[in-house]
Each structure stands twice: as structure tokens, then as C-alpha cells.
Amino acid sequence: MAKPLNIGMIGYGFMGRAHSNAYNRVSDFFDTEYRPVLKAACARNAESVQAFADNWGYESIETDWRELLKRDDIDAVDICTPNNLHKEIAIAAAEAGKMILCEKPLAMNSEEGEEMCQAVEKAGVLNTVWYNYRRIPAVTHAKNIIESGNLGRIFHYRANFLQDWTIAEDLPQGGAALWRLDVAAAGSGVTGDLLAHCIDTAIWLNGKIDNVTAMTETFVKERMHNLTGKVEPVGIDDACSFMCHFNNGSLGLFESTRYARGHKALYTFEINGEHASIKWDLHDLHRLEYFDHRIDGPMRGWRSIHVTDSDHPYMGNWWVPGLQIGYEHSFVHQVKDFLEGVAKGEPTAPTFRDALETQRVCDAVLNSAKSTQWVDV
């Protein structure tokens, strides 16, 4: 039988659900030495967190995360709070010797992130950040293709993350469901929420980003604030795009917005190499597009790979060819890899340190937008 890895979950929003589902599912599909046990869920509102715990099968609840950290029966803490609480909890958890799985972005900014890195490194606790899109099978497949050297010299990397859910001017900001619109809780708007995903994947696939020039916009300047009950200035960026140089000499172009009518969660990336190119799109996440120039001329074309075969990453453990999995499975895969890391005592990427690099790019992007200058990362 698998050994238990006792999880303490802090927060119960959208990400709390996605992670809980992953813990619950992983052992049905993957054979791992460790098996997650949902030991405790923690949030300030006892009634709400109890309902959450009941729903997902957490054995107990806590209403103060400091109490959770004191418990000996918790091996790993999962931080699903708004961004402004990540640092304090993570540092305390590290000091308590807990492993940490932290929702992205790592922190409000890279100063906070650096403190968090030092804390986990000093404590020597395993840590990971939930940049889940790395583990969509098609994205992992892209990584493998790139690692194989098939693309040759890289010229371009472009990515965007387009949504349209905040166009309505009467949408309020702040509070439980809408903290992502409240700069005090979120730190930034689309930069930390959406671009951070694009940047994490980009660094993973294409290496370090050296410098950036960025542009941000806040289309709706004031919104009712759920916490104050008053109309307040909007502090977040509604849209952010940037251009950059990667360390490998390729050019980058990134865009994210919540004002692209018609796109719900259009995260796409494309990488153009000397010999081959790759494209991917979250709206059809089980497909990878590949172009290989070395194919005989008249037969060249973009190839739509339906990433559902047993020889595709992670897919041998699911269904049969042609039957697609979805968004939630990326979290299951991250749990699976984390459990294997625990068994080996090895870190599971992206670690806090990896995520800090993404945070640095986010900071540079926001600084550039403010200063209208190119900024080194």
C-alpha cells in the first residue's frame, strides 16, 4: 500500500477545488509510493470550510492557518489563498518544516518571492508552485520535442492569454470571488494572473528572458468595491503586453487581457525554430500543432497531433487513443510528479526558485509599463 502524504489545504476557492480534485484522483490512475491524504482544510469561515471539507473528504478543519501549521499530522501545506497571503504563510510553513505546494504567482513581487525562496531553502523543505499548464500532455510533449533539438536555432516565441470576463463596467472588485480585480489582494491584474502562466511556460520551453518593454492599460478606471461598498479606483492592469529578448537570441511577444471579446481562456503559445515550429492553444488543449520543414517540400504542412495516445506524456494512464482529457488533469499530473519527488527526496519543478524567475519578469514588465523604458530582468 502507498504511504500517506498528509495534506493541509489553506483556502477553498477555485484553486482549492482544482487541487483537491487532483489529490483525490491521482491514486486512481497513477501508481506512486506516496498517496495524498486530505487531512485538514483551513479557512477563516468555519461553516464554509466545513462544507468544503465535507465535499472533498477532508478529515478535519482549521480556521487559523497558524494552528494548521502546528499540527504534526500535516506533511504538506497547499496555499490557495489570494496572493497577498502567500509570503507570510509560506515562510511560516517552511519554518514549521512543512512541504509547500503554493498556488501561482509565487508572490506579490520578487522581493517577497526572494524571502520565500530563502525560507524554503533554509528549511530544506520540498516546494513547488502550481504552474499547472506545464503538465497538460500536449505542452509536456512540446517540451520533449524542443529538448530533442528538433527545432534548431530559435527565432521567435509568442504567447497570449486572452479573456473577456471583465468588460462589463458594473462588475465589482474585491471580496471572495473577485479578489483578482483588487490590487491589494492580487498585486497586479492580468500580469500576475495570466501572463505569469505564459512566462512560466516560456522560460521552461525557451530559457531565460533578458529584458522587456511593456504596455499596460486599465480600461475601466473605477468599480464598486465589495469590501468598502464604495466606488473605488481600479488598481490592476486590465491588459498587458510586452516584447522581450530571450537569452538564446530569440524574440518574444506576449499579450494578455480580459477585454478580448470572444475568448474565454485563450492561452496560446508558438515557437518558431530554424527547422520546425510548434503551436498550442488551451481552448483545444489536447492538440499540438507541429510544422517540420525537413519534410519533402510538397508534403509539408502544419500537423495537428491529437495528444491522446499511450506514448504521449501522462496519457498511458488515462483512456484510449482519441479520448481527450481536460483542464483538471494538469493538476493531477503535478501531484503525481510531486509525489514521485517526495519519494526520491527531489524537488518538483517549478520550485519556488523557478517561480521567482517568472516573478522577476512580471516585475520588469510592470516596471517597464510604468517607466515606458526597456527594463532588464
Next chain:
Amino acid sequence: MAKPLNIGMIGYGFMGRAHSNAYNRVSDFFDTEYRPVLKAACARNAESVQAFADNWGYESIETDWRELLKRDDIDAVDICTPNNLHKEIAIAAAEAGKMILCEKPLAMNSEEGEEMCQAVEKAGVLNTVWYNYRRIPAVTHAKNIIESGNLGRIFHYRANFLQDWTIAEDLPQGGAALWRLDVAAAGSGVTGDLLAHCIDTAIWLNGKIDNVTAMTETFVKERMHNLTGKVEPVGIDDACSFMCHFNNGSLGLFESTRYARGHKALYTFEINGEHASIKWDLHDLHRLEYFDHRIDGPMRGWRSIHVTDSDHPYMGNWWVPGLQIGYEHSFVHQVKDFLEGVAKGEPTAPTFRDALETQRVCDAVLNSAKSTQWVDV
């Protein structure tokens, strides 16, 4: 707390996994009066079924389904055996007063199916057949659009289910993983395996089929048989297509094969009405294509609906817009609907009686292929 509905699972193959997963996750996402409890898994090989039970969390095992049916702690039996065992088990389960969830196709032929229907109706037990594709949200959405009358008079219905996994001549037939190629276990080839899905959806969306003319082919005539160890004639149909008249006056065209190179599980359907048309494709199951002729002329076009919004069928209980679910969720939805049926004491479609209609069309198709004549259903 939800009331338990104790499940006894018979069989542990691909469908055993898909159904077990559905029982395990339904309560994480849907609020139902009843909650499935994995009480017992049953199969002849004790070691294998124990491993299966451990993996999915079944509380106990049985190696003889007759013993399973005797147990008082089993409320519902799930039949995931090869097709040739459906009848005997289902009739015995009905006589034992168990609810029955039977994998499709219902039976080896409609005579068997009729006996099974009479058994469950006599016993008055709730019953359903796992034609899971009805509950892909995009397919349910199609049903709702059709029910609204938006399409007007229907002219055409076409569907196909194309695969390519049996092209290799050295693939054997029979035994655990390959019983679908063994006519003694499966009854037919693509007709019962793939066309049955197409027919179930078609009848659901477009009503009764009156008559058919069909063509079948067995491309590879002999294969090594895993049970006899000898090369044996292949008794199944490798490919089957048919044309038909629906009772509503529309024309039908259906095709299935395991020899369509490049298609893993390409189940598609299209329905053409006077005012509007609908298309769907299992390879991108979260999309529904819709064409509305009543739109102003220059603005008309096929609309790709990304069926991931909270006002799409079943989707309000999953993630957020733009984040797709997959194949396995169709089973979760059928369990959810079945549990609601149990709470109300009402049948959950497709019942055995509904599935018998599909079986009758399959029989007519096979008879037509043999006789080269049009055959009434």
C-alpha cells in the same frame, strides 16, 4: 449527508475503470440525494479483481457474480462484461431485485434484449444502459437546441465512427483485451461497438429509424485467436455503413470502421434542418458547431460554440469558461442523472427498453448486409 447507493461492479476492463471513476468523482462535483458506495467488485480472477478493487476503493471482491447478486448490501449492479454475458447476468440481477447499469450494447441481439427488458420490467428495477455520449455537454446541448424546434423540418442526419486500430494483420483476436474482435464474445464488430453509439444518439436526437440498407466488410479474414492459440476465421464486421429512412421523413447515412487510417475515435454527427444545422465531433468533444440560416445573409456562418460556460449542460458544476472537460465526464454525468432518478424513483434514459430500439436497428443493419436487401426495423 447523502444516502449510500451500494454498487456491485462486474468486470474490470476499460469500462470498469470508466464507471468506477464516475462513481468516485460524482459527489465531488454534484449534490445528489444518493451517493455511490463502491461495495464490491466481481470477476473470475481473484487476484486481478483484488488489484482493481484496491485501486478504485471497492470494499470487497467476489469471484462469482451469482454470489454478488445474493448479497443484501448491493443496491445496484454494473455490468461491464463482454456482451455475451449481459443477458444472463442482467436477468438474474433483475430477479434478485437489483438496479442495473449495463454497458452497451444491451445484448448480443434484439431477442436477448427483449428478454432483458421483460425481466427488468417484471421486476420493476431501475435500469440504464451506458450510452455515455448523450451526456457529453455539447451533445446534450445539441439535444436541447433540437428540442427547442430551432432546426425546423429535418432533412438529413449523418454520423460516423472511424477508428484505425485493427489494420495490422498480426493483431490477434479474443481474450481479455481483444474480445471485441471475437464474434463469440462481441456478437458483432463495429456495428455493436461503434455504430450502436451513433444509432443511440441518432434516435435520441432525430427519432425512430424505419428501414435500412447496409454493407459490411471484413478486411482481414483470419487472425490468431488468443483463446485457441490457432489462426481462426474472423467473424466480426471490420466496417459497416448503412443508409436509412427516419420516421420523420429525413434521410440517414451512417458509417463505422476500424480501418480509417488517421482517425482514433472520430465519432461525428450532423443534422440538417430547414432553418439550422448542427455538427459535433468526439475528437474535440467540447465544441458544438451550429449554423443558423435566419441570421442576416452576409453574417451567416458555422459557429463554433465552446461548450464550457456555466449555462451549458452540466458545466456549471465543473470549472470556469474556456476550461474543457473530457471523455470521462460523460460517465460522471450519467451517474449523476441516475442518482437523481433513484431519488425520484424514475427511470434514467437510455433504459433497457430505449437501448433495445438501438439493438433492433443493429440487427436490421446486419440482416440487410447479409441479405443485400432493405430491411424494416
Next chain:
Amino acid sequence: MAKPLNIGMIGYGFMGRAHSNAYNRVSDFFDTEYRPVLKAACARNAESVQAFADNWGYESIETDWRELLKRDDIDAVDICTPNNLHKEIAIAAAEAGKMILCEKPLAMNSEEGEEMCQAVEKAGVLNTVWYNYRRIPAVTHAKNIIESGNLGRIFHYRANFLQDWTIAEDLPQGGAALWRLDVAAAGSGVTGDLLAHCIDTAIWLNGKIDNVTAMTETFVKERMHNLTGKVEPVGIDDACSFMCHFNNGSLGLFESTRYARGHKALYTFEINGEHASIKWDLHDLHRLEYFDHRIDGPMRGWRSIHVTDSDHPYMGNWWVPGLQIGYEHSFVHQVKDFLEGVAKGEPTAPTFRDALETQRVCDAVLNSAKSTQWVDV
């Protein structure tokens, strides 16, 4: 300078325009020994044909095709009349020693077609039939790929031609623009108009068809007739589908209709072989989809070939890679090939004899639909 090939055009409808355009532009793009000269246009209505001649640059007009055939300055006759006039004109043209370019379908039926073949063969005049889709570059490319043997043994061929322009019940039949709805002028409905294209391509790509079983339907039973001014029964088939066996052992499935809401001219075909498959769609005629199973497993996918490179058929004479051509260019290519045939004294496929084979399949299809039996071609 190129030698003149003097063209006499009979008819001035949609096809008269398409062919005239082809004659006018071929020499701008292709170097051929012969160059078409628009010598005379012929139709009963002098005013209309004069306007047509002025528009396209025909040097003269005739109002009686018999007079046209008497002229010594006409080398080749292009027959663009309704189908019921093809036979008489073609036989007379052959007897007058003219080369013939005849619009498809060859004739009202295969008896007529046989007479026409005998006439041109006896006269020894070059002849071709305008099954223009063979010369869409992507379709010619498909032919080349198939000829290379890349597909291996063929299992399936499927094609359809779906339109939606006759759904309105108040659309009349007969007369200039609507003779395709009048059985007396057209001979059949979608079978001769649309399926004939699908069959011509199919035979070209996949060889002889041995036998068929078909289904036809006339959804709107009566329409106002433009010639009689009365509501008359509709004699044509609005929809026709058939299944067949090809001589090479593969199975065929064909469908055409004018009642598929949302499709303007959706001519698609797909061919599935042991090693590779090909798909094409007239709605994006510059693309060819190709799947090659011999590619390394995880890298397999349908490849969308943008057939606009200089090493694609005919494309070296047009623009630059990525810039698509359209429908009309298929006629230009047929003229170019015909002119090369003239220079060599060689036939240009499809000849009358080739087109007769398609006619035979059409006849078998219509006979099968009537008799509800399988019919040998």
C-alpha cells in the same frame, strides 16, 4: 508566337462564363504552343449572346449551333448547354470534325453517352469533359500522392457534395437559370449535377466502381415551372446517397444533396489507405489534409498542406507561396492541359470515354434507388 486554336462556344450561362475566363487567361500564365482565340459565341437569343460576346471578347456570334459547326474558322466547340442538348450537338460537332470540350455530365444517360463516344472516336476528334475539380492543385496533388503508392492498400473512399440552395418551397423550376431543377433539361437532380463530380474524382483516384446501392429523395414534390407557368411535379432527385464496392476491394460512400443547411458547395472526399489517408474540401480548396502513419508515433497527425508552393501542381505559374488561387483556376488548368494535348495530338482526360464510366455509375445509382436493389455498374 503561339498558334491560334479557334473556339466556338455554345451557351452563355454560368459555365459559359467559367470557360471563357479560362480561355482568356491561360496564355497570361502558361506557355503553350496553342493559344485559344474566342472566335464565336452561339445561343438562340441574339441580343443576349451578343452581350456575352462583347463582354468576353468573342469575335462573332451565331444563333444556331448548326451554323457554328459549318464554319471553317472554328477548331473546337465548347458545349455549355443544358444536358439534354449535349448528345445532338456533340455528335454533329464530331461529324463536322471539330474538337469538343463538353460540360459535364457527358449526357442524359449512358446510352446517349455511348453514342457520343462512338461519334468522337469514329471522327477521331480530340475531346474532353469539364470535370474541372481534377485540376484544383490540391486534388491533382492528391492524385500524385496516390500514384506514388504512399497509401498502400485502400480500405475506404468517401465523398459528399452538400448544398442548401433549393430548400425554399417557392423556388421555381425550369428556364434559363433554373434548368437544373427541370428533369427534362437536366436528366436528374443532384446525381448528374453533384454526384457526377464526386464519381469522376473517385474513379480517377481509386479506380472502377463495381456495384452500388442507392437512395434518393425529392423533398419538395411540386414547384412552379417557369416554362409552363404552372405548378408541376418535381422530377429530379433533391438528395442522393449511395454505397459501393470499388474494384480494388475498398468500400465507397457517397452523398449529395441541396438540402444541407449551412453548406454552399461542400464537396469533400477522403481516402483511407493502410499507410496514409488524404482529405480535401472545396470550401478551402487550396488545402490538402494528409495523415501518414509511418511517422514516429507521438508525432503523427493530420497535416494541413497549403497547396500554394511552386513545387505543387500548376502553382509554379501563379503567385508566391501562401497566396491562394480559387475555383476558376481549375478551368484554366484544364484549358492548359487541353492545349498541350492538341500540340501533341493526344487526348486530355477525362475524355468522353472516361466520362461515360461516370455516367454508367450515375445510371446504376438511379436504377438502384428506383429498384431498391444493389445494381452492377
Next chain:
Amino acid sequence: MAKPLNIGMIGYGFMGRAHSNAYNRVSDFFDTEYRPVLKAACARNAESVQAFADNWGYESIETDWRELLKRDDIDAVDICTPNNLHKEIAIAAAEAGKMILCEKPLAMNSEEGEEMCQAVEKAGVLNTVWYNYRRIPAVTHAKNIIESGNLGRIFHYRANFLQDWTIAEDLPQGGAALWRLDVAAAGSGVTGDLLAHCIDTAIWLNGKIDNVTAMTETFVKERMHNLTGKVEPVGIDDACSFMCHFNNGSLGLFESTRYARGHKALYTFEINGEHASIKWDLHDLHRLEYFDHRIDGPMRGWRSIHVTDSDHPYMGNWWVPGLQIGYEHSFVHQVKDFLEGVAKGEPTAPTFRDALETQRVCDAVLNSAKSTQWVDV
């Protein structure tokens, strides 16, 4: 009969062919008061220009454009030379009282462009610049939709033009076919060649651009020069991207490159408004994608409009619904509109003055790339 408009063509490269074809085709399909007559073709090499004239039907040749301008039988001059000759020829042509159709980009830079504008305005001659993509029917359709106000407030405009034809390091620069790689002849690389198209369309669809920040790159630093026979530094930009603010408050993002492996001529644009969004792609130029948020929630989706109906811009003059036209037709449409302008004595957009605005943006882009600062247009 239509009145003649005598054309004098200067240059005979790719654009010389595209324009000549347009002059030859327009009267076959469009009824205009004026009809182009190919009076003279002009280039330095007599033999080459004679072959060109013979091919396209020019009545005469000239080897010195100054001689061409002196001829009384020339009404309009078409400038298809490399960019570095536009200014001198255009100003002389204006002074000679000729109408001018100038290939894009207008000039080497906006100073030159301003001089050219003043010359044509002073002379009072009709003038237009061949930004042909405006007149792809789908693009014109997009313009009409935007003009109707259907999109509401605009938030985003993005466009790219991606090619891959200069990746090979052994491709030389300069001379007849490759002057676009020679900075002395072209003025810039992708900025003037590709981005200029994107900018012209953007200004047309979305209004004035206020300021930009840009990034350029030259991936291959040296190439053999066809004119000097030596390896020379490459002076053009291989890739250029920029971000901008439109005057209407929307954000712009533009990219072009000749190093995007797999893209031949991928010109795409997308515009996101409060109520609706539009996308277009040159690789399937007959389609327009449209998303309308005002549609009932569950029925919303991106709509693929096949722009081939008679009520689509320009399409009533071509074939029948479903039958696509191609790249070259955009030039035919511009000629048609220019001829109508001539008849009315009215300018045909984009005029030199319109094209100067695009040139200004190009200059700002190149200046920004050099200075790494935001630059006002």
C-alpha cells in the same frame, strides 16, 4: 462601349504581373465606364520588357520611364519598381499630368512620401497606392461590419505577417528577385514590406495610431550581395514587432518576420470590441471569423463566414456561393474601384496621402527600434 484608360506600366516583377492581370480581368467581370488598355510597359532591359509586354498584351515598350511620361497616349502610370525609385518617378509623373497607381509602400520614408503627396496634390492627378488587401472581400466585409458600429468600443487590435522564406543563410541579397533584402533598394525589411500592409489595414479599420514602441532584429547579419558579388552586411530588419496606442483608446500589437518557420504569408488581424470581435487570415482569405456577444449565452461562438455569397463585397460579380476567389482578385477590385473613381473624378483610397500615414507609422516604428524609446507618430 467603355472608354479606354491607357496604362503605362513601369517594372515587370511580381507586382507587374499582379497588376497586369488585374487590368486584363476587370472588364470581364465588372461593368465600368472606363476600361484599362495596356498601352506600354517600361523597364531598362528591352528584351525582358518586350517578353513581359508580349505575355500580357502591352501594345508597346519603353526602356526609359522619362520617355514613357512624355507620351500623350498614356493616361495613368503604374509604378512597380523597387521602393527607391518611387519618389522620382511619381513626382515626374505628376508633373506630366499622369494619374498614378503606385505599388506600396509609398516611399523609402515619410519625407519622400510628403514630397510625393505634394506633387500629386499640386498637379491635381488621381492617385492610389496598391494596399490590395483592403479589397479582399472578407476584409472589405470586416470594414463594413465595423462601420456599422456593431463592435462597440474597441479595446484591442492585433495583426501579424509571418513568413519563413529568408531563413537560409546562403540566400543572397540584392538584384532583380531579391531587392527586398537590399536596404538600398527597399529602405527597410519586413517593416516596409509586410508591416506596412498590416498598418494600412489597421488605420483603415481602427483609425489613427498615436505612438509606438518597437523592436527589430536582423538574424542573418551578412549575405552575399548579387550586385557587388561580395558578402555584405545586411541592412534590413528580418523581424519587427511593435506595440502602440490607437487614437480611439485601443491597444495595438503588431509583428512581422521572415523567420517564422511554417508560415508562408500568414497575414492575420483581429479586432476586439465591447460587443463583437473579428478575425481574418490571408491563408484562408475567403473566410471571416466573427464573434457576437449579443447572441443568447449558450449559443455564442466564433462564426466562420465563407465570404462567397452574392451579397458579400465584390462577390456578386464572380461565381456562385461556396466557390472561392483568390489573392489576385484583390487587385482586380482595386482597379475596378479606381476606374469608378476616374469616371467620377474622385480619389480612390488609399491615396498617396492615406499611404503617407502608414509611412509615418513605419518611420516611427524604425525610429523606436533604434532609440529603444516610445515614439509619437
